[in-house]
Amino acid sequence: MSQKFTTLTSLAAPLLEDNIDTDIIIPSREMKTTGKTGLAAGLFAGRRYLGARTPDPDFILNRPGFGAAAIIIAGDNFGCGSSREHAVWALLEYGIRAVIAPGFAPIFAGNAVNNGLLPLVLPRAAIAILAAASGPLHIDLPAQRVSCAGSDFKFAVTAEAKAQLLEGLDPIDLTLQHAASIAVWQADDRQRRPWVYL
Amino acid sequence: MPSLFDKLWDSHVIAAMPGGASLIAIDRVFLHERTGAAALNSLAAAGRAVADPARAFAAMDHIVDTFPGRSDVTQMPGGTAFITETRAAARAAGIRLFDIGDPDQGIVHVVSPELGIILPGLTLVAPDSHSCTQGAFGALAWGIGTSAAEHALATGSLRLQRPPSMRVSFGGRLPAGVTAKDMALALIAAHGAAGGQGHAIEFAGPAVMALAMEARMTLCNMATEFAAFTGFIAPDAVTFDWLHGRRYAPSGALWDRAVAAWRGLVSDADAVFDREIHVDVSDLAPMVSWGTSPAQAVPLGAPIPVFSGPGSRAAHDKALAYMGLAEGQSLIGLPIDAAFIGSCTNSRLSDLERAAAIVVGRRVAAGVRAIVVPGSSAVKRAAEARGLDRIFIDAGFEWRESGCSMCFFAGGESFGAGQRVISSTNRNFESRQGLGTRSHIASPETVAASAINGCIAAA
Numbered sequence: 326m327s328q329k330f331t332t333l334t335s336l337a338a339p340l341l342e343d344n345i346d347t348d349i350i351i352p353s354r355e356m357k358t359t360g361k362t363g364l365a366a367g368l369f370a371g372r373r374y375l376g377a378r379t380p381d382p383d384f385i386l387n388r389p390g391f392g393a394a395a396i397i398i399a400g401d402n403f404g405c406g407s408s409r410e411h412a413v414w415a416l417l418e419y420g421i422r423a424v425i426a427p428g429f430a431p432i433f434a435g436n437a438v439n440n441g442l443l444p445l446v447l448p449r450a451a452i453a454i455l456a457a458a459s460g461p462l463h464i465d466l467p468a469q470r471v472s473c474a475g476s477d478f479k480f481a482v483t484a485e486a487k488a489q490l491l492e493g494l495d496p497i498d499l500t501l502q503h504a505a506s507i508a509v510w511q512a513d514d515r516q517r518r519p520w521v522y523l
Numbered sequence: 524m525p526s527l528f529d530k531l532w533d534s535h536v537i538a539a540m541p542g543g544a545s546l547i548a549i550d551r552v553f554l555h556e557r558t559g560a561a562a563l564n565s566l567a568a569a570g571r572a573v574a575d576p577a578r579a580f581a582a583m584d585h586i587v588d589t590f591p592g593r594s595d596v597t598q599m600p601g602g603t604a605f606i607t608e609t610r611a612a613a614r615a616a617g618i619r620l621f622d623i624g625d626p627d628q629g630i631v632h633v634v635s636p637e638l639g640i641i642l643p644g645l646t647l648v649a650p651d652s653h654s655c656t657q658g659a660f661g662a663l664a665w666g667i668g669t670s671a672a673e674h675a676l677a678t679g680s681l682r683l684q685r686p687p688s689m690r691v692s693f694g695g696r697l698p699a700g701v702t703a704k705d706m707a708l709a710l711i712a713a714h715g716a717a718g719g720q721g722h723a724i725e726f727a728g729p730a731v732m733a734l735a736m737e738a739r740m741t742l743c744n745m746a747t748e749f750a751a752f753t754g755f756i757a758p759d760a761v762t763f764d765w766l767h768g769r770r771y772a773p774s775g776a777l778w779d780r781a782v783a784a785w786r787g788l789v790s791d792a793d794a795v796f797d798r799e800i801h802v803d804v805s806d807l808a809p810m811v812s813w814g815t816s817p818a819q820a821v822p823l824g825a826p827i828p829v830f831s832g833p834g835s836r837a838a839h840d841k842a843l844a845y846m847g848l849a850e851g852q853s854l855i856g857l858p859i860d861a862a863f864i865g866s867c868t869n870s871r872l873s874d875l876e877r878a879a880a881i882v883v884g885r886r887v888a889a890g891v892r893a894i895v896v897p898g899s900s901a902v903k904r905a906a907e908a909r910g911l912d913r914i915f916i917d918a919g920f921e922w923r924e925s926g927c928s929m930c931f932f933a934g935g936e937s938f939g940a941g942q943r944v945i946s947s948t949n950r951n952f953e954s955r956q957g958l959g960t961r962s963h964i965a966s967p968e969t970v971a972a973s974a975i976n977g978c979i980a981a982a
Contacts, residue, residue, distance in 0.1 A: 342838045344716050344816045348952045353932035357601040359560040359608050361669070371954045400835065402717035402750050406952060407931075408652040410558070410668035431686070431721045431752050432652055436668035483684055484542035496670075497571065500678045503538055503546060507680055510537040510548060520773035520781045521550050521645065523577045 328441030329493035333422050333464045335395035338385045339456040345399050346406035347433065351415045353407075364411055365418035386419075396464070398456045399426040403444075404433025413440050423464055425452060425471065438486045441493060445471060451478045466490060526794035527757050528688045528723045530787070531663045535646050537680055544682045549675045551578055551640060553631050553649040554618070556609035557585035562650065562672040563612035571677045576617035579676060580640060581609065583623050584630045585651075588934025589896050589923035593623060599935030616676075629899020629925040632656035632867040636740065637901055639769030643758035643785040648675050653867045653949065655746040658755030659739035660762055661788045663723070665753040686721050686752040687797040690790070692728035695805035700982055702877075703738035704869060704947070704966040706730070707745035708810035708820045710802055716818040719749035722798065725790060726756050730804040736765040737871040744868045748817040748949055757789045811854050811965040811979060812951040814842035819951070823969065823981050826851045845953055846961050847941075854963070854979045860942040861892040862974035863956070865923075866930040869947035869967045870898030875906050878947075878971040879914045881982050887919035888977025894921045896928040920974070931955055945973045 348371075355367025366378075373384045380387040386394065397416075403426040404412060413436045416424070423443040437444045443466065447455070455462055458473035465471070466487065471478050482490075489496065500507075515522055525533070537546040554562060559581050566573065573579055586605040588597040595606045606623070613620040621627045621634055628634070632653055635641045643661035648654060650672045657664035667675070675681050693706060711718065726742055734742065739756050746754025756762075763782050766772050773781045808822035819842055821827060829850050830839040843849060848857075864870070864878050875897065887893040895915045897903035903925055906912055912922045927933035930948040938944050940959030947970045951962040965973075968982035 341835065342841070343835065344818075344838070346950075346952045348931070348950070348955050352954060352958075354599075354935075354937070354958075356557070359564070359604050361561060361565070371958060400838065402720065405716060405748075405750055406652065406950060408650055408666040408668055410650075410670060413668070428717055428720050428750075430750050432666050432668060432747075435671060439668065439670040483544070485540065485544040485682065485684065488542055496682055497569075497674050497677050499540075500546065500674065500680060500682060503680075504678070506538050506546070507548070507678060511679065514548065518644070518781075518784070520642065520777050521578075523771060 327439060327493050328417065330422060330441055330443050330466055330490040332466065333395060334461050336390060336393070337396035337398045337425065337455065337462045338391045338394040339398045340385055341398065341400050341456060343400035344402045344405055347404055347409050347412040348406055350404065350412040351409065356409065356411050361414050362418065364415035368415040368419045393420070395420055395422045396462055397421055397424045398452060399424055401427040403429050405430040408432045410436045413437050413442050417442055425455060427452060438489055439496065441490060443490060445480050447471070447478055447480055524791050524793055526688060526790040526796060527661070527725050527755065527788055531644065532685060534644070540682055544684050546680050547683050548646060548680055549648055550645040551580070551647040552672060552675045553635055553640070553647065554579070554581040554672065555585045555631050555651060556583050556587065556605045558650040558669045558672065560605060560608035560612050562669050562676065563616050564608065566673050566677055567615070573616045573618065573676045574679045579618045580635070581613045581618050582621040582631045582634050583628055584926045585933055587623055587926050588936065589926045589928045591924060593924055595623065597934045599932065602935055626900055629901065630867045630870065630927055632740070632744065633871060633898035633902065636660065637769065637899060639766050639772030642766065642772060643762060643788050648672065648681065652747040653744050655751065655753040656740050656744040656867055658746070658753050659736065659743040660766070661755060661758030661785065663753060663755065666747060686723045689719060689722040689724045689798040689800065690796045691724055691726050691800045691802065693726065693730035693802050693804050694728050695730055695803040697730055697733070697804045698807065700968060701807050701809055702966045702968065703734055703741040705807055705810045706804060707742050708812065708817060708964070709807050711745065711749050711817045712810065712820040714800065716748060716816045717750045719746065719751035722751050724751045724754040726754055727790070731756055732759060735873060736761055737873045740871070741868055745817070745949060758785050809966055809969050809981060811969060812963050813846060813848055813854055815845055815951055815953045816842070817949070817951060817964065821854070824853060824855050826853050855981070857979045858943065859891060859945050859973055859978055861938055861944040862970050863894050863929055863944060863946040863948065864967050864970050865894070865896030865898070865928050866948040867898065868949045870896060870902065872902050872905050874947065874967045875902070875911050878967040879911045881968055881971040882918045882920070882975065883914045885918055885975045887974045891974055891977050893919060893974040894923060894929065896923040897925045899925045929956055945970050945979060
């Protein structure tokens with residue numbers, strides 16, 4: 326289901342504002358289909374275009390060299406706001422595979438892992454160094470390290486998220502292996518809290 | 524020793540998963556037409572069924588418009604497909620849908636409590652960040668994405684890392700005219716939009732327990748604007764009285780048994796939290812946002828602060844430029860183009876009653892577009908039975924059908940570029956209410972008073 330993530334070498338586009346919300350990542354008006362695709366053109370639409378889809382040359386992803394960036398470096402609380410998974414789908418469809426930030430909104434981080442986008446948390450000081458790097462960054466998920474020329478940082482990731490990203494696992498398949506446990510739990514719960522079951 | 528959060532969490536752990544996550548039982552899933560079709564069609568395509576359709580619900584709120592006489596056709600390009608595909612998918616899955624024209628239609632987080640779908644001690648998830656609203660009933664309710672919604676529907680569970688806990692204790696007595704919305708904005712302004720990042724937050728203290736049920740929902744609604752995992756309040760007599768007799772709530776002996784269990788849903792006196800914040804509400808004033816994050820808010824009448832961090836100076840300046848404002852400027856008297864009362868934050872009957880009390884016998888200022896969108900069809904009927912619709916209409920407000928409406932792009936409607944809007948909603952994000960629109964969020968009272976005055980004004 327989701328894309329696997331092991332290592333990635335790419336230029337990183339700095340977008341160092343705090344609170345880049347999912348309305349900025351993809352505005353509601355750009356979510357035009359009931360499916361999960363066809364969203365890349367709407368990515369950062371409010372900032373990426375001048376008027377009728379003319380690229381704004383000042384927007385980071387439109388600057389020379391950054392069009393192929395697969396990493397975004399952002400400020401704190403990236404992905405706050407609406408729970409729309411379209412934000413993650415649009416980033417991936419555009420070609421972004423990792424976002425590095427001091428922190429992520431919890432719903433966005435969950436959505437990212439479920440689709441193979443790495444939400445990579447680092448302190449602001451480390452992010453400032455990576456954002457100032459002139460060359461590409463290298464992310465090594467198995468080793469949990471991210472580096473640029475001259476610097477190298479360890480990052481934390483939960484074992485569950487790491488396994489899911491490395492293997493591209495479908496969590497529904499994993500959970501359905503516990504179907505018997507769920508059924509037993511619900512049967513007991515029906516006795517404890519019968520009003521829950523409609 | 525255990526906190527309310529410990530009790531809610533521990534009572535839903537089915538099993539420990541390898542890698543440190545827990546498999547958490549999900550009692551209710553609530554969908555809407557923005558993502559309902561995507562989730563249900565994706566499940567069906569994978570050959571998976573909804574495990575227990577009787578505990579899943581759906582409402583039309585995110586795409587449907589709020590014009591009188593509305594249909595499946597909205598101003599939103601491609602919007603009709605969201606409505607018709609969600610309807611078809613809900614029917615195929617056997618999920619109860621509160622459809623256009625249904626007397627129970629409305630915003631998910633208004634309808635679910637009204638019908639007693641949310642109850643104390645439950646876990647509820649919905650593909651909507653404001654699901655935390657329903658934590659007001661002593662439940663764990665949180666927003667998820669589409670993939671997680673599919674997971675919850677297919678398995679009756681979610682795999683989750685246990686979030687850290689926080690207690691926000693509100694002490695003191697709320698001054699007259701200051702509301703739960705102001706409490707939330709004051710908290711977020713003081714601690715930042717990431718201040719609660721990832722935490723399960725119990726709102727507690729005498730000023731919280733003194734709030735009426737609908738005000739508690741307003742407070743919990745804003746937990747997601749604090750970057751929390753969710754927010755919740757211990758259930759008490761206020762909660763039980765509000766829920767008693769609602770359609771999906773237990774009745775008779777089962778009600779008594781449920782209430783007996785729910786009385787235990789409190790944090791023990793010696794409960795421990797990963798973080799604690801104390802707020803004294805006695806000195807709070809009505810709040811209004813000046814920037815493009817809910818953290819960028821000040822008491823009405825206070826000047827826009829000079830930048831003092833955290834975050835970047837550039838973002839602060841960018842917000843000021845977007846809003847067309849300057850440091851040191853007071854928001855009082857700032858001319859507005861529009862006023863909006865609605866959304867899952869502030870669209871319930873008590874919200875409309877308080878706004879109507881300010882509007883009654885007065886007129887919306889010339890040149891201001893003013894709109895009221897009741898949170899549900901039931902709220903609309905109850906408001907009309909009390910004559911509130913006449914008060915708003917006579918004053919010059921538009922009186923709408925229920926839905927999310929112009930909180931964002933619902934129904935394909937938005938405000939214009941550069942327009943200044945005061946709004947009882949939850950997000951003043953850049954272009955949230957329209958491309959280039961400048962949003963100021965505040966309580967319904969402040970919105971109503973501003974509509975009358977034609978500028979940001981105190982009620």
